Amino acid sequence: MIGYTEAQEAIRRTVREFATKEVKPGAAERDETGTFDYGLYRRLCDLGLAGMPFREEFGGADADSLTFCLAIEEVSRVDMSLGLTLWVGIQGAVSMTHGSDEQISAWRERYIAGTIAGDVVSAGAITEPDAGSDTAAIKTRATQDGDEWVVNGSKIFISNAGLENCGFAMVLCRTEEGFGIVIVPTGTPGFTMGPALRKMGLRSSDTRELSFDDCRVPTLNMLGGASLGRQAIVGGGFHITRLYLASQAVGVAAECLDQSLAHAKSRVAFKRPIARFQYVQGMLVDMALEIEAARLLRDKACALHEARLPFAKEAAMAKLFCTEMGKRAADHAVQIFGGMGYMDETPVSRYYRDIRAATIAEGTSEVQKHIIARELGCFS
Incomplete structure (x- = not known):
């Protein structure tokens, strides 16, 4: 491959112009104060960036992976924190589009459409205090109790969870059958989080420790089955x-x-x-x-x-x-x-x-x- 297509170059120019005019001016202040600009994120999504990886049937652009990578590259030139919040924040909804018909029906408007519009972000809760790269060592457990999954455990270094527009966390859990990914909506009883962690960098990207104490969600919230999540x-x-x-x-x-x-x-x-x-x-x-x-x-x-x-x-x-x-x-x-x-x-x-x-x-x-x-x- 030599060079990019005209469409890809057009997207690069558009995102670079937006990043230069809208993102760059306040980047240093956001870093200094550790604050996230919700209005800026919404404008970024109005440009279409959050919807790029989603299929057209969900209201997305069905962009190829390279085109989305080029967009991330341009945003991150001036604010790596915002670029990180973007791609982490859409992953949960992208995963939801591969769920069952019942799951997609339940989540389409609230989470999938909300993510594309910039109203919702998600958090991917994988890392634990004693399980970083060794994901097989996670201890957070999901146990089925009737028509609910009960989640217990803790996660650390989790991006986006403390943002006001974070709709849910995708929690990797140990189950009786192996490992499963459980969708835990923000505000679910038993789902709590610590204060924002103080970091060397990426300061306007929210990072926290999460705790799950007898946190109950419907069985529908197990994404992709209870054995192959990891x-x-x-x-x-x-x-x-x-x-x-x-x-x-x-x-x-x-x-x-x-x-x-x-x-x-x-x-x-x-x-x-x-x-x-x-x-x-x-x-x-x-x-x-x-x-x-x-x-x-x-x-x-x-x-x-x-x-x-x-x-x-x-x-x-x-x-x-x-x-x-x-x-x-x-x-x-x-x-x-x-x-x-x-x-x-x-x-x-x-x-x-x-x-x-x-x-x-x-x-x-x-x-x-x-x-x-x-x-x-x-x-x-």
């Missing part, structure tokens, strides 16, 4: 969300390059712009080269996904390379800006803090290497 996430869901996170990293890296290059051309030291010094040039060239390579990895994984071909290895490769690359790019950007790069009024300081989570979320870099080794046949 497999649906580990063997499928994580693959695509890793591409979303990889795209965020590409966006951050691209913005770091643009700002670093502009600064290097204008910053004068020793009677010349620092862009003329080879060590600075080396950092800029490394950034440019790795961004191009990262996009190729991400784009190939998206192409395999759209072709309905296996892409676990390629998704892991993209996630590993893009996020580690993004971290290096932010580090180079801070170095090129020098002392100002360490100051919060310079955006690269925020990018440096925000990107650090990318090599941990959706499976650490070490887990991605394990997946790649497995797919190469190292364990057979």
